[in-house]
Amino acid sequence: MKFQRQTSGSIACPTCRQLVNIQVPRCPHCGRRNPGLWGYARTVQSLGTDLGFLPFVTWGCLGLYALTLVVNIPGIRPTGGMDIMAPDGSSLFLFGATGAIPIFALGRWWTLLSAAWLHGGLLHVGFNLAWIRFLAPAVARFYGGSRLYLIYTLSAIASSGLTSIVGAFFPDIPILSLILGNVLGGGASFSIGASGGLFGLFGAIITYGQRTRDPSLTQTVLIWAALGFVLGLLFPGVDNWGHLGGFLGGFLVTKLPWFDPERKLGHKDFLIAIACAVGSILSVLFSPIHALLLPLLLSL
């Protein structure tokens, strides 16, 4: 991939794929504005349909998993089921774990997003990435790369939000604990993992099946999501409210008109993918920066 600006020659229009001059303000074939994307059309196209989403999420999650292990090697728990090779809880907190305590007791609102990049063990990160690598190409094909980034990011935030709200305010509501108490638990004091974004991809594909009147696609993905949900109920420590929040986030947000697949993405829409990626990076960086700066500020 080259981040070089192309100033002359031609490019395949991102909408209709016809060759156009890089500098024309409007595609003469389909009328799309700015087909050359300010000279970066080739760079954007080299990222593929998903605009680099898969390598970004894969390397982001693996890199942060390695980092949370390395910063506290004596704290690593090497054994035990889903916990195999688990980073220490303090490392996960340092890089932005979310939940009722970080959000409502400590005001760490940016962890709504950063937590989606952290994992509590080898199987945790492995399962999540395997499922994301399976689902994301379909979501990119159905909705386009920019929408994929936004669906994933908003679902991750919805996931952290729901589990934190339930954990903070509704742990003992009689009806909830009667119906769901033994099933879902009471929300999470601490939560991490990409599965909220992952369940959002399930929700987005279900909306796509409904929009395109494809009941077999809707049913298949509904069964996968249900299976994932039931699996979560069987393992202790799985954040099922987070899964539900992510699923609802992806399902509901794709009901908005902007997510109508019939609607072609415009020339500025890929900036949304960049905003999601930059926002994610900043959310993760903010926690360690906060940890370094806060003692400095308090000492002034």
Ligand SMILES: [Zn+2]
């Ligand atoms: Zn065109």
